[in-house]
Amino acid sequence: MKKAVRMILAATALAAGLSATSAMAQITFRNVTDGSALDLSNARDEGKDTPGVKQFLETGKNPYNSKPACLKKGEELMLTACSACHGHYAEGKIGPSLTDDYWTYPEGKTDEGLFSIVFGGARAQMGPQYLALTLDEMLQVMAWVRHIYHGKVEEAEWMSDEQKKAYKPWSKDDKLEVPAGAECT
Numbered sequence: 463m464k465k466a467v468r469m470i471l472a473a474t475a476l477a478a479g480l481s482a483t484s485a486m487a488q489i490t491f492r493n494v495t496d497g498s499a500l501d502l503s504n505a506r507d508e509g510k511d512t513p514g515v516k517q518f519l520e521t522g523k524n525p526y527n528s529k530p531a532c533l534k535k536g537e538e539l540m541l542t543a544c545s546a547c548h549g550h551y552a553e554g555k556i557g558p559s560l561t562d563d564y565w566t567y568p569e570g571k572t573d574e575g576l577f578s579i580v581f582g583g584a585r586a587q588m589g590p591q592y593l594a595l596t597l598d599e600m601l602q603v604m605a606w607v608r609h610i611y612h613g614k615v616e617e618a619e620w621m622s623d624e625q626k627k628a629y630k631p632w633s634k635d636d637k638l639e640v641p642a643g644a645e646c647t
Protein backbone atom coordinates (compact mmCIF):
# COMPACT_ATOMS: atom_id res chain seq x y z
CA MET A 463 0.00 0.00 0.00
CA LYS A 464 2.66 2.46 1.07
CA LYS A 465 4.74 1.50 -1.92
CA ALA A 466 1.81 2.18 -4.28
CA VAL A 467 1.30 5.62 -2.78
CA ARG A 468 4.97 6.39 -3.22
CA MET A 469 4.81 5.32 -6.84
CA ILE A 470 1.80 7.50 -7.52
CA LEU A 471 3.55 10.46 -5.91
CA ALA A 472 6.63 9.84 -7.99
CA ALA A 473 4.59 9.56 -11.18
CA THR A 474 2.71 12.77 -10.37
CA ALA A 475 5.95 14.62 -9.71
CA LEU A 476 7.37 13.36 -13.00
CA ALA A 477 4.27 14.43 -14.94
CA ALA A 478 4.33 17.88 -13.31
CA GLY A 479 8.01 18.20 -14.14
CA LEU A 480 7.43 17.29 -17.78
CA SER A 481 4.58 19.69 -18.32
CA ALA A 482 6.57 22.46 -16.64
CA THR A 483 9.39 21.87 -19.14
CA SER A 484 7.21 21.89 -22.22
CA ALA A 485 5.32 24.99 -21.04
CA MET A 486 8.55 26.74 -20.12
CA ALA A 487 9.56 29.84 -22.02
CA GLN A 488 6.89 29.40 -24.68
CA ILE A 489 5.36 32.68 -25.70
CA THR A 490 1.59 32.83 -26.11
CA PHE A 491 1.06 34.19 -29.61
CA ARG A 492 -2.25 35.98 -30.16
CA ASN A 493 -4.53 36.56 -33.09
CA VAL A 494 -4.22 40.26 -34.01
CA THR A 495 -7.92 40.73 -34.68
CA ASP A 496 -9.45 39.28 -31.50
CA GLY A 497 -6.58 38.58 -29.12
CA SER A 498 -7.40 34.88 -28.88
CA ALA A 499 -4.44 32.58 -28.17
CA LEU A 500 -3.13 30.85 -31.29
CA ASP A 501 -3.01 27.08 -31.10
CA LEU A 502 0.43 26.13 -32.36
CA SER A 503 -0.51 22.46 -32.30
CA ASN A 504 -2.27 23.23 -35.61
CA ALA A 505 1.16 23.62 -37.21
CA ARG A 506 2.27 21.08 -39.78
CA ASP A 507 4.41 18.29 -38.33
CA GLU A 508 7.16 18.88 -40.80
CA GLY A 509 9.51 21.71 -39.83
CA LYS A 510 7.89 22.33 -36.46
CA ASP A 511 10.87 21.66 -34.22
CA THR A 512 13.92 22.79 -36.11
CA PRO A 513 16.51 24.61 -33.96
CA GLY A 514 15.43 27.89 -35.56
CA VAL A 515 11.76 27.33 -34.70
CA LYS A 516 12.60 26.31 -31.13
CA GLN A 517 14.69 29.42 -30.65
CA PHE A 518 11.96 31.61 -32.10
CA LEU A 519 9.21 30.13 -29.93
CA GLU A 520 11.26 30.89 -26.83
CA THR A 521 12.55 34.35 -27.74
CA GLY A 522 10.01 35.78 -30.19
CA LYS A 523 12.97 36.91 -32.32
CA ASN A 524 13.42 35.44 -35.78
CA PRO A 525 16.89 33.84 -35.93
CA TYR A 526 16.69 33.71 -39.75
CA ASN A 527 16.65 37.50 -40.22
CA SER A 528 19.65 38.57 -42.37
CA LYS A 529 20.84 34.99 -43.05
CA PRO A 530 21.36 34.81 -46.84
CA ALA A 531 20.43 31.12 -47.21
CA CYS A 532 17.16 31.72 -45.34
CA LEU A 533 16.44 34.87 -47.34
CA LYS A 534 16.78 32.96 -50.59
CA LYS A 535 14.24 30.37 -49.43
CA GLY A 536 12.01 33.09 -48.06
CA GLU A 537 12.01 34.87 -51.40
CA GLU A 538 10.83 31.70 -53.17
CA LEU A 539 8.14 31.12 -50.56
CA MET A 540 6.90 34.69 -50.87
CA LEU A 541 6.41 34.22 -54.61
CA THR A 542 4.37 31.04 -54.17
CA ALA A 543 2.48 31.84 -50.95
CA CYS A 544 2.09 35.61 -50.65
CA SER A 545 2.76 37.52 -53.88
CA ALA A 546 -0.58 36.76 -55.55
CA CYS A 547 -2.15 39.00 -52.92
CA HIS A 548 0.72 41.19 -51.69
CA GLY A 549 2.62 41.72 -54.95
CA HIS A 550 5.94 40.42 -56.28
CA TYR A 551 8.02 42.39 -53.79
CA ALA A 552 5.22 42.65 -51.22
CA GLU A 553 4.64 46.19 -52.45
CA GLY A 554 0.87 45.75 -52.05
CA LYS A 555 -1.93 44.45 -54.27
CA ILE A 556 -5.20 43.21 -52.75
CA GLY A 557 -3.30 42.87 -49.48
CA PRO A 558 -1.28 45.83 -48.16
CA SER A 559 2.42 46.50 -48.64
CA LEU A 560 4.53 44.61 -46.10
CA THR A 561 7.65 46.66 -46.78
CA ASP A 562 6.76 50.22 -45.79
CA ASP A 563 6.30 51.61 -42.29
CA TYR A 564 2.51 51.70 -42.36
CA TRP A 565 0.97 48.74 -40.55
CA THR A 566 -2.75 48.03 -40.23
CA TYR A 567 -1.67 45.89 -37.29
CA PRO A 568 1.25 47.58 -35.52
CA GLU A 569 1.99 44.16 -34.01
CA GLY A 570 3.68 43.46 -37.37
CA LYS A 571 6.61 45.63 -36.27
CA THR A 572 7.85 42.82 -34.02
CA ASP A 573 8.74 39.33 -35.21
CA GLU A 574 6.36 37.93 -32.61
CA GLY A 575 3.51 39.96 -34.09
CA LEU A 576 4.45 39.30 -37.71
CA PHE A 577 4.45 35.58 -36.98
CA SER A 578 1.07 35.90 -35.27
CA ILE A 579 -0.39 37.49 -38.41
CA VAL A 580 1.12 34.87 -40.73
CA PHE A 581 0.23 31.90 -38.55
CA GLY A 582 -3.19 33.06 -37.37
CA GLY A 583 -4.33 35.33 -40.21
CA ALA A 584 -6.14 38.67 -40.01
CA ARG A 585 -9.30 39.80 -41.84
CA ALA A 586 -10.77 39.14 -45.29
CA GLN A 587 -8.51 37.11 -47.58
CA MET A 588 -5.69 37.05 -45.05
CA GLY A 589 -6.35 33.55 -43.79
CA PRO A 590 -4.18 31.57 -41.37
CA GLN A 591 -1.14 30.21 -43.20
CA TYR A 592 -0.45 27.18 -40.99
CA LEU A 593 -1.68 24.70 -43.56
CA ALA A 594 0.19 26.35 -46.44
CA LEU A 595 3.57 26.73 -44.70
CA THR A 596 5.53 24.89 -42.03
CA LEU A 597 6.66 26.91 -38.99
CA ASP A 598 10.20 26.88 -40.36
CA GLU A 599 8.98 28.21 -43.71
CA MET A 600 7.04 30.98 -41.95
CA LEU A 601 10.28 32.17 -40.35
CA GLN A 602 12.00 32.05 -43.75
CA VAL A 603 9.34 34.15 -45.45
CA MET A 604 9.27 36.55 -42.50
CA ALA A 605 13.04 37.01 -42.82
CA TRP A 606 12.55 37.92 -46.48
CA VAL A 607 9.79 40.40 -45.57
CA ARG A 608 12.23 42.09 -43.17
CA HIS A 609 15.00 42.03 -45.77
CA ILE A 610 12.99 43.91 -48.39
CA TYR A 611 11.81 46.57 -45.92
CA HIS A 612 12.42 50.10 -47.09
CA GLY A 613 10.41 52.18 -44.66
CA LYS A 614 11.56 54.46 -41.86
CA VAL A 615 14.14 52.87 -39.62
CA GLU A 616 12.57 54.38 -36.47
CA GLU A 617 9.51 52.21 -37.09
CA ALA A 618 11.54 49.00 -37.46
CA GLU A 619 11.00 47.69 -33.94
CA TRP A 620 12.35 44.26 -34.85
CA MET A 621 15.85 45.67 -35.39
CA SER A 622 18.46 45.99 -32.67
CA ASP A 623 20.11 49.40 -32.22
CA GLU A 624 23.13 48.13 -34.15
CA GLN A 625 20.98 46.91 -37.02
CA LYS A 626 19.24 50.28 -37.07
CA LYS A 627 22.59 52.05 -37.41
CA ALA A 628 23.62 49.80 -40.31
CA TYR A 629 20.22 50.00 -42.01
CA LYS A 630 20.02 50.68 -45.72
CA PRO A 631 16.56 50.65 -47.31
CA TRP A 632 16.23 47.68 -49.67
CA SER A 633 16.05 48.33 -53.40
CA LYS A 634 15.11 46.01 -56.27
CA ASP A 635 18.65 46.31 -57.62
CA ASP A 636 20.19 44.81 -54.48
CA LYS A 637 21.79 41.44 -55.20
CA LEU A 638 21.47 38.69 -52.65
CA GLU A 639 24.75 36.79 -52.35
CA VAL A 640 24.38 33.32 -50.85
CA PRO A 641 27.77 31.79 -49.94
CA ALA A 642 28.29 28.38 -51.61
CA GLY A 643 27.08 25.57 -49.34
CA ALA A 644 25.29 27.92 -46.94
CA GLU A 645 22.21 26.38 -45.36
CA CYS A 646 19.29 27.92 -43.56
CA THR A 647 19.64 26.78 -39.95
Ligand code: HEC
Nearest residue numbers: 543544547556557558565566567570579584585586587588
Ligand atom coordinates in the same frame (compact mmCIF):
# COMPACT_ATOMS: atom_id res chain seq x y z
C1 HEC B 1 -5.42 35.32 -50.56
C2 HEC B 1 -4.72 36.58 -50.39
C3 HEC B 1 -3.58 36.67 -49.39
C4 HEC B 1 -2.51 35.80 -49.25
C5 HEC B 1 -2.22 34.52 -50.01
C6 HEC B 1 -1.68 36.37 -48.22
N1 HEC B 1 -2.23 37.53 -47.75
FE1 HEC B 1 -1.47 38.69 -46.24
N2 HEC B 1 -3.10 39.90 -46.36
C7 HEC B 1 -4.12 39.80 -47.30
C8 HEC B 1 -5.11 40.82 -47.02
C9 HEC B 1 -6.39 41.07 -47.82
C10 HEC B 1 -4.67 41.53 -45.88
C11 HEC B 1 -5.40 42.64 -45.11
C12 HEC B 1 -6.10 41.97 -43.93
C13 HEC B 1 -6.60 42.89 -42.85
O1 HEC B 1 -6.50 44.12 -42.98
O2 HEC B 1 -7.10 42.36 -41.83
C14 HEC B 1 -3.40 40.93 -45.51
C15 HEC B 1 -2.63 41.35 -44.42
C16 HEC B 1 -1.36 40.87 -44.11
C17 HEC B 1 -0.50 41.41 -43.08
C18 HEC B 1 -0.82 42.57 -42.16
C19 HEC B 1 -0.25 43.86 -42.77
C20 HEC B 1 -0.45 45.10 -41.94
O3 HEC B 1 -0.33 46.21 -42.53
O4 HEC B 1 -0.72 45.02 -40.75
C21 HEC B 1 0.65 40.68 -43.11
C22 HEC B 1 1.88 40.86 -42.23
C23 HEC B 1 0.51 39.69 -44.16
N3 HEC B 1 -0.74 39.83 -44.74
C24 HEC B 1 1.49 38.78 -44.50
C25 HEC B 1 1.32 37.78 -45.46
C26 HEC B 1 2.34 36.82 -45.80
C27 HEC B 1 3.75 36.81 -45.25
C28 HEC B 1 1.78 35.97 -46.71
C29 HEC B 1 2.40 34.75 -47.33
C30 HEC B 1 2.85 33.74 -46.43
C31 HEC B 1 0.41 36.41 -46.94
N4 HEC B 1 0.17 37.53 -46.18
C32 HEC B 1 -0.49 35.81 -47.80
C33 HEC B 1 -4.22 38.86 -48.30
C34 HEC B 1 -3.38 37.76 -48.43
